[in-house]
Amino acid sequence: MAARIDHLVTSGTFALDGGEWDVDNNVWIVGDDTEAVVIDAAHDAAAIEAALGGRTLRAIICTHAHNDHIDAAPALAATTGAPVLLHPDDLPLWKQTHPDRAPDGELADGQELEIAGIRLQVLHTPGHAPGAVCLYAPELDTVFTGDTLFQGGPGATGRSFSHFPTIVASIRDRLLALPAETSVRTGHGDSTTIGAEAPHLQEWITRGH
Incomplete structure (x- = not known):
């Protein structure tokens, strides 16, 4: 059985620094x-569990700990028994949403997770959040970027725990080094490719200053 990527969109609220915004999140299986x-177990544990269709869930991987990416993680873990994995640099953000429930395991740069015969390589890509990670699946020609890289540029860096020069460095050094044909599957909105985004790096730097 070949590994595949399933996708659903869930809707809810992103809250940080006293503000709230309605958001649609991409959940990747x-x-x-x-x-x-x-x-990213976003907003709706029941919908995510339904999309699994009875498959054994091996892990709930968090690209970062903004509430809209982790709010359904404990509930999904409770019903499936799967561990929640997060980079430890994002624990302060995690605790804002789940003060009484810690993640079950840590993600580390260079770590490889195996599922269905393929590898997910953990790339630590801080900037949008201190513990933000991307997950590169070379056998699927895909990188899951969370909120680090979108179609059209870097993720937002205007709120707490974020830093624009850091996210640009993460994208330049870790993501744009991937093959140009690599699909970029994002935390919100449409997918893109590394090749489509790479030529615009200097524009982002200029725009961000």
Whole structure:
């Protein structure tokens, strides 16, 4: 059984620094017919569990700990038994949403997670959040970027725990080094490719200053 990528969109609220915004989040499921991982358990644990279709959930991987990417993680973990994995640099953000429930395991730069015969390589890409990570699946020609890189540029850096020069460095050094044909599957909105975004790096730097 070949590994595949399933996708659903869930809706809810992003809250930080006293503000709230309605958002639609991409939830990515990577696996085969028997097992899978979820990347960013956003808003609706029941919908995500339904999309799994009875497959064994091996892990709930958090690209970062803004509430809209983790709010359904504990509930999904409770019903499936899957561990929640987060880079430790994002624990302060995690605790804003889930003060009484810690993640189950840590993500580290260079770590490889295996699911359905393929690898997910953890790339630490701080900037949007201190512990932001992207997950590169070379066998699927795909990188899951959370809110680090979108179609059209970097993720937002105007709020607490974020830093524009850091996110640009993360994208330049970690993501734009990937093959140009690599699909970029984002935390919100449409997908893109590394090749489509790479030529615009200097524009982003100019725009951000």
